[in-house]
Amino acid sequence: MISRFAPRSHFPLQRINIGARPPCNLRFLSVSPTSKPPGPNRFLRVTRTAAKYTAFTCFSAVLGLSVLIGGVFIHDAFTYSDKHVDRVPVSPLALHPERGGPKNLPIASVLVGDEDDGALVAGQDKPRLVIVGGGWGAVGVLQTIHPGDYHVTIVSPDTFTTFTPLLPSAAVGTVSVRSLIESLRKIIARLHGQLINGRAVDIVMSDRLLEVETVCATGEHRNIYLPYDKLVIAVGSVSSTHGVPGLEHCFQLKTVGDAQAIRRRILDNFESASLPSTSEEERKRLLSFVVCGGGPTGVETAAEIFDLCQEDIIKYFPKLLRKDVSIHVIQSREHILNTYSEAISKYAEDKFQRDDVELVTSARVREVHPDQVVYTTRDPDTGKVIEHTIPTNFVLWSTGISMNPFTSRVSSLLPNQVHKKAIEVDAHLRVKGAPLGDVYAIGDCATIETSIVSHLLELVEEADRNRDGKIDFEEWEIMVKRIKKQIPMAATHLEKACNSRVRSLFDLYDSDSDNALNLNELAVLLQEIGNKITALPATAQVASQQGKYLGHKLHLLATKRDVLLANGLPSATDEAVAGAFNYRHLGSLAYIGNAAVFDFGRLSFMGGLAAMYAWRSIYWSEQVSMRTRALLMIDWVVRGVWGRDLSRL
Template structure:
């Protein structure tokens, strides 16, 4: 237990002592909270939800993240074409600042022996980015993952990804630029066709939903504003799998394939060299640099994700025993012997499980034995355009698979309900209505 008047001293290794003169040391272990400090790395589905629901009366909660907001990723594709505005899908972390310590920074090293993390601020200013140390009693790693380019030359430099609001903003800007450039005097027919060729790589839910949103944007709005260019637009969806949405029921996957063919969205599975105006890359995940730097912790067979036990505790690489106070969840982690998909649903359920463990410990005043995490698959949904969607809940009931307009209503109502704050629960339907009534905003900014 913690002493009621003294702070626990920070024990630094020799290497950490040498670095200390270059770092601002942030020691905020507090005895005002009976369970000490919990440091959460990341503000995604795992980190944000855990931070939001954790018992602040008994834990001193600190969050370290390079961005000061949470992104509701299922609706990210909608913002990239103006169906929704960006603020509809973001939640400011500092909304909860009276109960937590927030640091807009990246963690580039974890000293497991001394329970210290090394951070670098993610704020550009005249004096440069500052570095500091932060100690912890419990550490939760939820730093997510990066888009995997598979080492293909040019992808990093020229493709647009779709994992953050800034990515959606970049896509939206580039879309308008393509049409504006194609409408300029002196632009040849070949240049117009190249500029208006939109390529999406990845036939999973993200790639399919973006393709659907883009098709709606072109047919509903850009066709009115650029009528002479619409017959020159093309969309191509590439994937290495023989069909799109391969994780869905085969009937739903076939239904989406037929719908895309009717809309003129070409689906390709072979490599081909083609000019394009916009390339959106939405396939594969690769490890966060912090995960790569953790050489003493166990990783999965691919070496991309941290390996945990059933209680989400990080495993030691050599002994395979869990670190008692270090946890990992979200896209950067997987459970040994229970490899789950890197989805928002899995991350959210893991955060909910860990919240119950931590809060249960605080209530009882000692470490409670926890049952292992159990994932409950609540199904999958995907928007396929023209007010139609797919709903696959075969994990709940083998015949619970639907497609069409009613599925679209379920898709919208589910994401509306899952939105984190009352503010966004109001903003989202308002912007949906404005888009339906007045069309999408195509301003380039």
């Protein structure tokens, strides 16, 4: 028996080899304190860490979503509150306006909402700014002008502004029309302005009165005069008819109402074609879609109809209908998207060819019937005109622009307004012939003058320093600087190779080689430069830039009005506060059916889904408000998950 008092050294601890199997009698012995326990497997460690992070991420997402939903419900609960309006201040002149003007109409010098919430009582101390229209140009002005600069009033037949580039998508149900519109009253609320739901029909420039036609709830038309200090015309345009008969059987795509009518017709055609009683010939006519015009609107509409057939019609309608669908694009030029680069036009044409979309180029529509379209082409060998017909029950007309009735009326009242499609304005967007600084025009309804020769005497008067009636090269350089400043669109034709270009132009038109240009030589030179200037396209990008430029300039005129008057300058002197309008082309883009093309001048980009999502991103960022951005994103998600809405409303 071993004594418990024996020395410790008599019982040495046995060292255990961890890598070897321990003896049976040592299986339950403790390991020395310096040894480490067996570690867990590396895969298990990674799995446990990933599980922890995944659980944490899911918990955070659920918590964040719960907080968001809870916040929405809490905010919604607070919107249900009782608000009482007692003793609203209203001016008697707003309810019973005085009459006057050439037609002895009521003059709305005070509006009903002018005194609400104490906001600028009738605008008595502010100039009256009246904006006619509610499109891209008008919204551009409203977004850049500052509250308190003017007493602002919008005159528009619609109570909302529309994101027009996505109307082809709305026409087939890819997005909802509600996602493309924003209330003008919400936009103008920032400026404490007013909206008159009516249509401008006439103008009295001598008295600064705008005649507005309003429609009462009973359907009665009532005209009133709206006084203004500054008037901005941004009424847009209408489609050009080109003298083609039968256009009453065509659809256009400029408004929300047009998109809704197109959607109804397309779905009606498919529903009628699916009936057992419909003959094969009638079914093919119903499913024949003709687009007249190969510009962005026509191309995008054709692409959207193709997408509708490929992604939704083939799933929920008899497949025979998809087989009988035919889409035709009739273009008067040699290529579609002819304002884009040649590579983009070729890419779009190849895409349509793969999709069996028929492109009819170098053709002219002769007439449109309820059941067919008649167009002509010219035989390349004999030059003989050949007539063709396409049976159809759907025709979209999208070929150029023309003046609407109000624009035509304004143009007829002014001298030197010879343009047939729009009102001519100077580089400061002032309507030519109207009182200086009173009337502006922007957007599709306006075109900036490109004639330089009309400013010949003015340019010579400024540049001719020695008063000899001729312009030497040094004076020509002064004139070039003045032309660039007065008409920025001419700068591209004067800046090539810098001084060498300016010198070559001077030498080219110096016919008598006397190192000077006389008036006749100058007139020919300026006429040639003016002929090379291309008018700005009628696009949303141009209208938006013009609106923002004009809004900024009107703000400067309002803030510097006292300084200008103190220096003896009229408050309408645009040149004193801002330079001429200079358009910056940011690129053109178009959707061509699950693909998109981009034209940035020297750089072109085209492709499939990646380009399509880039196209969506650009349009999403250009929305007027966060509300429309949210709705648009929801529409795209709904279309991707559940498809388009095929119901008829």
